[in-house]
Amino acid sequence: MKRRPLTTVSLSFIDAILCGFGAIVLLFLILSHNSIAQRREATEALQQEVEALEQQVLSGRSEAARLDAGLEQAGERRQRLLAQSKALSENIAGRRYDLARLETDKIAREAHVNRLKADLKSRDEELKRLEGGAMQRAPEGERLRAFPGEGDRQYLTGLKVGGKRILILLDASASMLGERIVDVVRLRNLPAPEQRRALKWRRALSTVDWIATQIPTGSRFQIYTFGERAGPVVRGAPAGWLDAGDPAALNGAVEATKKIIPRGGTSLYHALDVIKQLEPKPDNVFLITDGLPTIDRERGARYTVPGEQRLRFFDDALAVLVKGVPINVILLPMEGDPMAAAAYWRLAQITRGSFLSPSEDWP
Template sequence: MARKRRPFEVFSMSFLDCMSCGFGAVILFFMIINAQVRETTDQPSELMAETRKLEVEILEGRKDLVLAKNTIEELEVEKDTAEGQIAQIIALIEELRAELAEYDQDTLAEIERIEQLQTDIKTLEEEVKRLLAMAEEEELEGNRLREFKGEGDRQYLTGLKLGGARTLILVDRSASMLDDTIINIIRRRNMPMDDKLRAAKWRQVVASVDWLTAQFQPGSEFQMYMFNTEAEPVITGSDGVWLKADDATQLDEAVRVLRRTSPEGGTNMKSAMEVVTSLQPWPDNIILLVDGLPTMDEPTTNKRTVSGRDRARYFTNAVRELPSDIPVNVFLYPLEGDYEAPFLYWVLAYRTGGSFISVSNDWP
């Protein structure tokens, strides 16, 4: 007998498929939702970090801004202070210039006029002497080659040795000859040439030279050099040549050139001492007009400042250029702060057999 077939149940298979598909759909949906949540969570974290970084930068920028404002305020205060000081200095300069204008009214033209009048007077006096041949007048003048009118007993010096057949005068014309104090030297050296020529200290030096030339012995010879960074003859073209002291024209010319020469530059005394041995024959008397120790021993230097020890060393080097048997007569003018100068120049005069003279403000 034929076996009866079991009927095929379609419903049960479709149900299982539906269940599987539905479960898979649920899992897929859950996975999609979970992924979106993670992405959303990561993005705010990155944004927060970026925000904090920007906040830190803003804070640092504000600090820098505050510092910059404080610095600007400090600079403005310093600027105001500096402007006030500059105004005070300018006012002081104007005040000093006004004071100079009050006390120094001489001009270069007035100096020339005085020189011309002095020349005319001397010419007339010489003519009177020649015509009248008065013995009394010759005796009064004695051995003087030039006339110098001083004030009372300031016309002579005790102890100064002016004898000798050949006299060499060395005149310091460095910037320190403009004044006795450092601050006034700095102030005057930046002034015009006319103001430098009117400096009381320099005019006193020129007057001293004028007095010295009036004391030369008849028949003697002389030479005059001025020195700052270098030494040069006062009379142009007379380098290495002895001049006749009997020639009043040359003596007047030397004083006139000095009166029109302005002090400037440093003090190289070594160059002045080298002149001594360059003259043939050597001088038998040296007159040195200075106000302090040298500031250099070469024509040029890179030093901005010079110590007291250096200045003493420059002095020693300069003195070594001198022959040992020539007397040196020193005229030392006042200078602020150079305390070793009087002693060292006194030693120089003493060892050479010369004289040391500390010049007062009212001489000659």
């Protein structure tokens, strides 16, 4: 068998192919090694970043827990501060109440001292007047009610408590608590017992008590209070007149006035309308008040009423006057009402009654 001839061209081609294949494999290995190293480095970097983020998360959770604890402590501190604030407010309110009560007591003591000084100064003069020309007083045995005081007040004032039917009209509006507006505002916000102890209101009650002691035993009487409305002081009693000869009726009516608390506005219309409604009509009326009316028949929308409007309310009330019934006006002092004295003096003159603006120690 004849051998095939050897050709150099074929060997060289195979070598070239193998060399190229080896070069490709070598290049692939080099590139693959570099890629693995890069991925390893990238993985390590990402791992470090993850660990850093996890550390931040743990730090954030720790900070959140600390903030939650601080917030809870702040809430507890807020509650404590609110409780302390409430306690301080109550303490301040109590101190204000105590201060107002002390101020009221101070005013009452000063007024009492002034009355004592005035009494000491005028005692001799009153005694001389009484000895010189005092009217003969009723025997003490005929009086059903005694009033502690000095002198004959009927003689000194000109008031004559007489007649068959005697009506006492007592102003029970809020202004009867004090002579100054600021005192009225302060006292009307105090408890009821403090209001009943107001100096001006006690003077008004003492005036009613004094008039009651002068009522003849054979007369009949009635006591009404008026403010925004008018009504008898003895609730549930028989309508009409009470017997002045009955000690229980007289003393009960006077004691009933001491339970009243002054409040609201003043309507003179309703006070004078009582005279018109009573049957038979009174023949002697005593009106105890401290100023011009603040409302007409009904309360208006305004809380402050100018002096001109109050004077119109007064004139409107005169429309219900009953002819032939004398009205004796006892006007207690009140700040900021300069036209009241002239208006009530005119009312006393029209009805042929008397007008009295008493001193601090009266009655």
